[in-house]
Structure formats: structure tokens, C-alpha cells
Amino acid sequence: LSFSITSTACPAGQFLAEYFNNITLSGSPVFTACQSAINNNWGSGGPGNGVNNDNFSVRWSAVRSFNAALYSFTATADDGIRVWLDGSMIIDGWKDQAPTTYQATRTLSAGDHLVKVEYYEKGYGAVAQFSWQETTNPVPALSALSPSYAAPGGNGFTLTVTGSGFIAGSEVRWNGSARPTTFVDSTQITAAIAAADIAAAGTAQVTVYNAAPGGGSSNALSFIIGSPPTSCSTGQFFAEYFNNITLGGTPVFTACQASINFNWGAGGPGNGVGNDNFSVRWSGTHSFTAGSYTFSATADDGIRVWLDGSLIIDQWKDQAPTTYQATRTLSAGDHLVKVEYYERGYGAVAQVSW
Ligand SMILES: [Ca+2]
Ligand SMILES: [Ca+2]
Ligand SMILES: [Ca+2]
Ligand SMILES: [Ca+2]
Structure with a gap:
């Protein structure tokens, strides 16, 4: 037994x-x-x-x-x-x-x-x-809006916000007021923007808010109700998107973006830009304190980075996501950072930080 x-x-x-x-x-x-x-x-x-x-x-x-x-x-x-x-x-x-x-x-x-x-x-x-x-909720951070401008008097549209720290329950705010928000993932959310929101020319401040515990409001990005931007303020990149891999011709769209942190996967930037065979130029004046900086660029496919006109990363080729770094000593004050990028096919990643 x-x-x-x-x-x-x-x-x-x-x-x-x-x-x-x-x-x-x-x-x-x-x-x-x-x-x-x-x-x-x-x-x-x-x-x-x-x-x-x-x-x-x-x-x-x-x-x-x-x-x-x-x-x-x-x-x-x-x-x-x-x-x-x-x-x-x-x-x-x-x-x-x-x-x-x-x-x-x-x-x-x-x-x-x-x-x-x-x-x-x-x-x-x-x-x-x-x-x-x-745990506590993260403080969200915004890197880009898509679209980032609209003609006054146009129709309502879906605004895609790219960044980090988004959670189910994150709230897109338009000049401080909540708009109907759809959570996609921690790096992307969308919001329904009404025609009334873009009735008059001007600039709207877009933020994302996470509730407590922790949480709080993100940095603000400007949404332009008017003509496409042709330049951006210090601390932002002027982004130009092209429907070819050579940055040729007139950009399909332009935007002011706070950072370069994109993993489009098999998708793309939208706004009339294809998922393959596109290129982007980001240029912006950024303020630095004196010191040694390591610039890091991750790309699929090609990327090149200039600092004050000098090419510091040059990896202009088809590739799986690959990270490159360059270290430079900077004086205090404004410096010009320019990034060029192209996507040939399959996945698309463009990330630059320092
Ligand atoms: Ca087993
Ligand atoms: Ca198993
Ligand atoms: Ca690719
Ligand atoms: Ca692609």
C-alpha cells in the first residue's frame, strides 16, 4: 500500500x-x-x-x-x-x-x-x-508629433505622439486640456484632435500627462496651426522627410522635434512618407555645457552625424540596427547637430543621443 x-x-x-x-x-x-x-x-x-x-x-x-x-x-x-x-x-x-x-x-x-x-x-x-x-508611473517624455502642423480651418485628425513613458491611462493634453487618447504602447499614443482645435492660426502646446503615483506632465511640443515650419527653436531639431533615400527634392513634410528616437518597425513616419525608401535630415542648434560628450547613433539603415559641420559618424549603408559612437570635447554654448538618415527596406530605426 x-x-x-x-x-x-x-x-x-x-x-x-x-x-x-x-x-x-x-x-x-x-x-x-x-x-x-x-x-x-x-x-x-x-x-x-x-x-x-x-x-x-x-x-x-x-x-x-x-x-x-x-x-x-x-x-x-x-x-x-x-x-x-x-x-x-x-x-x-x-x-x-x-x-x-x-x-x-x-x-x-x-x-x-x-x-x-x-x-x-x-x-x-x-x-x-x-x-x-x-511601482510608480513614469513621467512621460515627448519626442515628436505627427502631424506637427495643420492648416487653420481644416478637419479634425488623429495626432500621433511619439516619446517614452506612456501608460494605459496617459492623457494627451492640447493647451492643457485632455483630448480623447488611445494608448498604443509605451512609446506611442494617439489622440483625436477636433476641427475646433485648429480653427484659428497659432500654436498649440501638446503635453502628455500620467496620473499619480509618480507620473506628471511631459515636456511640451508645439503644434503649428499654419504653414509647415521652416526652422525650429534652440533645443529642437528641424526634421525634413523625403520620399527617396538621397534626401533629394522638396521634403514631403517638415516638423520640429525634441529628439531623434524612432523605431518605426515595419511601419514609417506617416504624413505621406513611405515605409521604405525614405530619408530624413534633422538639424538643430543645441546648448551644451563645456565637457566631453559621446554621441551615439543607432540606425537601420544608413546614418551620418555632423557636429558643427564636421562629420563625426559616417555609416551610410544598408544595415540591421547598429549603434555607433563618437566622443568629442565641446566648449560651452550652442553647437549645431545635423543628422542624415535613410531607410531602404524592412525595419527602420533612427536614434541619436548624447
Ligand atoms: Ca523540457
Ligand atoms: Ca520549453
Ligand atoms: Ca531597413
Ligand atoms: Ca521599412
């Missing part, structure tokens, strides 16, 4: 872990345990205790105590993982995959919450890691 002791409930703060010898969490668990954390990298091995090295699945469930706060949940898995909080799925990575990290952010009330994680391993390596921590 054999006798097995099976856990059906665990002490407060621990997960009940149920292991199955199939990838669908079906039937009776092969074994169960109480575990305080989910942090497994089994490599080509497995959990033991009668569980296979491949084709197994695990369910972890626990009631855990949280503070009233914003929490970031992080799951890393090979292969599939999905996470529920109080019965709502917050992470869904249920597929065969190499170790991949997923994140979700939720605001929680103080007290007990139900956390459930399901995981399966199909073959080869096996990783299942899950954790959370209190």
Missing part, C-alpha cells in the same frame, strides 16, 4: 502549486506543494516528484496581501504562462516560446487579493518565474 500526503491549502502568503503531466492542467495533479515564490529555471530538467521534463503544466494559486498601491507584475516563461489577479487575466503569454518576459501594471486596494498563475512546458528548456513589486 502506498500513502500520499496531498496539500489542498497552504499557509497565508504561500502558493498552492499543482503539477500535471500534460500541458493542459488536466486531470489530477501528479503532485502538489506549498511554495513561497515562483522562481524556477529547470533548464532541460524538470520539477521531479514524478513530473516529466517535457509536456507538463503547473498552476500556482495564493491569496496574498498587498498595500494600496500601484504594482508591476512580471512573468518570465518558457513556454506558456498566464496570470490572473482576482479572476481577471492580466498576462496572457500562452504559447510555445523561448524565455520571454511579460509585464502588467495594476492599482490594488489594501488587503488580500487572489493571484493565480498557469504555466506549461512543451519541450527543451523550462522557465517559470513570477513576481511583483510596488
